[in-house]
Amino acid sequence: MQCGMEEMQYWHQRARDEAFELLKRQHLQGKGMRTVFLLDSSESMAGEGFRQMKRSFLDIINEIADHREEDENVAVLCFGQEVKFLHYLSNDYESIRKCIDRIECRGSSPMEAAFLLSTSCFLNISSLLHVKDIVPTARTILITDGRPTDPININKPEPALVSENPFSMFITRLRATVTTSAMLGPVLFIPVGSDPNKNLLEFISNEAKGVTVVHHRAVQQVGRFSKNMSITSQLLRYKSPKEITAADIKSAVFQHSSYVTDRDIEDILETLGNQNVSSSKTMSDIVTDMNNIDEMFTERYSDMPSIGTRVKRGPDWKWGNQDSMGPGTVVGHSTVGWLFVEWDSGRTCNYRYGNDGQIAKYDLIECDEPRILLYHQQIATGCLVSSGPDWKWDDQDGGEENIGTVYRVQQEVIYVKWPHGVRSNYRFGYQNKFDVRIRDPLNPSVIERLCFQRSTEFKNSIPCEQNQNESSQASMSNTIEGHETAIPENVRRQWQWRDPVGRWNNYSDEINEKIEACYRRNRDSTVVIQFKGHIHRIILQQRKHVDTITKLTTDIRVCTGN
Structure with missing residues (x-):
């Protein structure tokens, strides 16, 4: 793993890449708040640590599932030998429950990288509702034994007694990273294991506003958070925070659900009493260059492969199995020497192609391998299309025989680049209309x-x-x-x-x-x-x-x- 500024840039870029992946999966998401789990899968979590983590995770998910009307979205990341998504944002709680069984406790504990990657889940959070900037619409839940690894000294975990060096460069950086996440919504630390490093977790919690340590035996209440925030939102429609009483809360809770605890009322009171629980800042404010997702699908440089070009890994490839050993489609140009590719597996990432001002690298080469749809797919990026039965766009396609390439799919609308350079969006199922039809890449006439x-x-x-x-x-x-x-x-x-x-x-x-x-x-x-x-x-x-x-x-x- 790299270190310092280069490593930070790498994980920020990974977060952007995953944000595009999440954007494509919006149709799999609910309309409720977003909860992101960060599960420690490092070697030190093996045994009791993992058992407690699994129990805590399932207790929270089961409680969330009991309140399906809240339509809460959940994502799961693990960090250990790999830092990766086990489950993208979704309200399919049965599938989410199963993902923890794929964890193997190995390697170091890159906690900082996990927090950086988790920001991908909040890049579009501006589309969610912030009721009077009080009710949070997102949160992060970290379950760990509290022994993160400093990327600069990857084989040396931080000492158990943080007081020995509470302001080391690594701890300072980790604290800043957690604070950034807390700007988007509450961050919960759940210590697990036979001897968790609570000193570190409590130190960061005290230093970073919006961060709380929760005992693993008290996590069931964590799963009720979305329901309680929904009740808080209802109360704020009629009264200001200062006007709301405990009686108002209790009445609203009973109207919302027959099952209520004193802790539910305390959670609501705590939210109402803290005007800064949810900042009006969003990830779009923090990552300003991501304000407009459409900028990704832009063709900027004539010396790079154009949108719609089919590519595969090239001579300078260093990105592991991101391409799933298959071809992909160029969907846009990023900055000088970098372009976006959506692989046939569905993943979208940014890659080097040419000189970025410092060095020339080619992660990709052009190819002619066709996009082959899987049995359950109707259309996908890289497919070939021509004008269809409901075409009404004159000669946008350059002629009725012309074949274009799909470079973006958004539910029932697709984006196509035609051979003469024109790009536009078309109906593919929207209101039961089909402006284009798919062409078989193996057909002789095609x-x-x-x-x-x-x-x-x-x-x-x-x-x-x-x-x-x-x-x-x-x-x-x-x-x-x-x-x-x-x-x-x-x-x-x-x-x-x-x-x-x-x-x-x-x-x-x-x-x-x-x-x-x-x-x-x-x-x-x-x-x-x-x-x-x-x-x-x-x-x-x-x-x-x-x-x-x-x-x-x-x-x-x-x-x-x-």
Whole structure:
């Protein structure tokens, strides 16, 4: 793991990436407040610590589930050997209950990174309601043994007695990070384990406003928080905080639910008595460059792959399995040398492409691997579309035969880039209207049309002096044992591939026609075919045939047919 400012920037960027992922999953979320669990999955949590954490987590989730009318959203992150989401924001409490069973207690305890990543859940919190800036609409719950790891000394946990060095650089930074989270809503610390470091948790709690330590045996009340805040919101519709009495609260509680505790009333009184429980500040104020999510889907630089371009990991890739070992689609340009990609697995992240002003790195390369929908998907980023039955947008698509690429999906509305550069949004199910229809990327006519579009785009974009070379390339040629030989137009060409033992084999008539059609349009194009159960790419310029699954590569050639 990196350290210092570079590490902070990394986790802030991760938070932005996850925020885009959460944005795409809005349809899976409820309309209530947001609760984010940070679960310590480090090695020191094994045994009693994990058992207490699981019990506390399930007690809170079960209580939340008992008040489904509040429609509370819950997300779960773990931090240990990995810092990652176990469950994105959702009101599917049954699924949320199960996610803790995937935890394995290993590695160090990067608590600071977990808090930084958790901010992704609040990047759009400005869309939620803050009733008179009093009632919080979000909270963070940390369950830990209180032994975070300093990223600078990753193998050395902080000492149990914080008083030995309460203002170390790491503790100061961790306290500041927690304070930032508390600006968005309450932060709860739940110490667990046979010997939790309560000194550290209590120290941060005392120093950071809005942070509370809760005993793991008293967590059931934590699950009632959303219900109590809902009651508080109702009270504030009719009276100011100073006018509300305990009798008013008790009456509202009984109207809301037949089950009430003294602690419920205390929670409501505490909220009403603290005008600053929820600040009017949102994550949008803190991360100002994220005010407008639409800025992500912007094409800024002509020297980077355009929106809709298909890509895969490149020579400088260092991002683990973020791409799920598959292709993705460029959905926007970030800053100089960085672009956004949505992988076919659904994840959206930011990657280096070119020189960012300091160094040139290429995490990605362009590819022609098509977007293949899963059985449950109707449409997705990277799909090919053309005008559909309810099209009413004149020539936005550049012509009725043109095929565009989907680069953004929002429930029943999609965004498409057309081959002549126009980008716009279209209905795909909205009010039962379909402006576009999906095209099969393996259909011969679709492949031929794409080859034509790419050839046209290429000719329109290259300098004039290079266009002059086209006449010298007008005659088609074949490659036999590395030699170029002209073939008359009226003679059938047969494309062949070389097998592992060196024998040349004819492609089927159907595939041969696909290759030939693309070659006639643009001799430097790439052909996508279905071959022996896999999707393959034929790179005409390089005379190569690539299996996109196994990555095995072989030579191809063209010769005169019989």
